[in-house]
Amino acid sequence: MVFSPVSAIRYGWLYCIVLLLAPLLAHGTNRAYTVESLDGVKIAVQEAGNPQGQAIIFVHGLLGSHLSWEKQLNSPELQRYRLITFDLRGHGLSDKPVDLDAYREGRHWADDLAAVIKESGAHEPVLVGWSLGAAVTTNYLAAFGDEQIAGAVYVGGVIELKPEQLVAQPAAYSGMASSDLRLHLEGEKEFVALCFNTAPDDATFQRTVAAAAMASREMQSAVHGMSIDAAKGLGSMHKPLLLIYGGQDALVQPSTSAARAKALYPRTEVELYETSGHSPFFEESTRFNRDLSAFVDAATGH
Structure with missing residues (x-):
């Protein structure tokens, strides 16, 4: 092939662009697929980061989605890991069963997480559960043990659905349960606002509210009765467990929740982010990403 001066310049620019994009292409791999749980x-599931890196599986909370973790997925510090997210049943792009028992039985949520671990081929992942996602993780531990994981991080984690561990927010929850569409959507919007002590930018807030509106009505009416076998899940754990709570959490009681977790698993480590609300991973993302990276490396011996 004969190259003219013009083609040489063109291909020279192309070579420079490839060089500039190489790090992004190497570490910004994105993949989306579906897995099937035991009940069909x-x-x-979505993936980002380094496909050959240590796997971290993120489990979002009530009314969230995989988009909840954008500050982790976009973190330069975390790009060396294999970052796996998924939408819980009844949320986001996942199926939304109409049978209320599909949400009340905690084992179903555990089976979903087990299916993600198995079908993704993630080797000894670190599980990161936010709010309800922590309860899902606990049910996974109760059903399958911790042999297949390296450790877990609970963020604003629900240990049990008991009044002393939660903050009463009757206006938000009654609105979410309302059959009146306006009241239902207002309740969801209020719930999202309660997730933050430091409010996110308007675009992020509106996107989070939109994701909440995608959540199944059946799920929202049934999930507060979800079974959580904390005694078996945390009581039989051997791997590292870190709890991170926001000092200004408006949905979960940090002190009583942490005390219950430590009573079940004395090796539990607890860290408090004084200025954060229910979403420390978002409100203090730089600190959280640094702490998560340190935990993952320690848990996996890196």
């Missing part, structure tokens, strides 16, 4: 529910 299809779970939407």
Whole structure:
């Protein structure tokens, strides 16, 4: 092939662009697929980061989605890991069963997480559960033990659905349960606002509210009765467990929740982010990403 001066310049620029994009292409791999849980529910899974890196599986909370973790997925510090997210049943792009027992039985949520671990081929992942996602993780531990994971991080984690561990927010929860669409959407919006002590930018807030509106009505009416076997899940754990709570959490009581977790698993470590609300991973993302990276490396011996 004969190259003219013009083609040489063109290909020279192309070579420079490839060089500039190489790090992004190497570490910004994105993949989306679905896995099927034992009861046939299809779970939407997404991946980013380094496909050969240590796996971290993020489990979002009530009314969230995989988009909840954008500050982790976009973190330069975390790009060396294999970052796996998924939408819980009844949320986001995953299936939304109409049978209320599909949400009340905690084992179903555990099976979903087990399916993600198995079908992704993630080797000894670190599980990061936010709010309800911590309860899902606990039910996974109760059903499958911790042999297949390296450790877990609970963020604003629900240990049990008991009044002393939660903050009463009757206006938000009654609105979410309302059959009146306006009241239902207002309740969801109020719940999202309660997730933050430091409010996110308007675009992020509106996107989070939109994700909440995608959540199944059946799920929202049934999930507060979800079974959580904390005694078996945490009581039989051997791997590292870190609890991170926001000092200004408006949905979960940090002190009583942490005390219950430590009573079940004395090796539990607890860290308080004084200025954060229910979403320390978002409100203090730089600190959280640094702490998560240190935990993952320690838990996996890196």
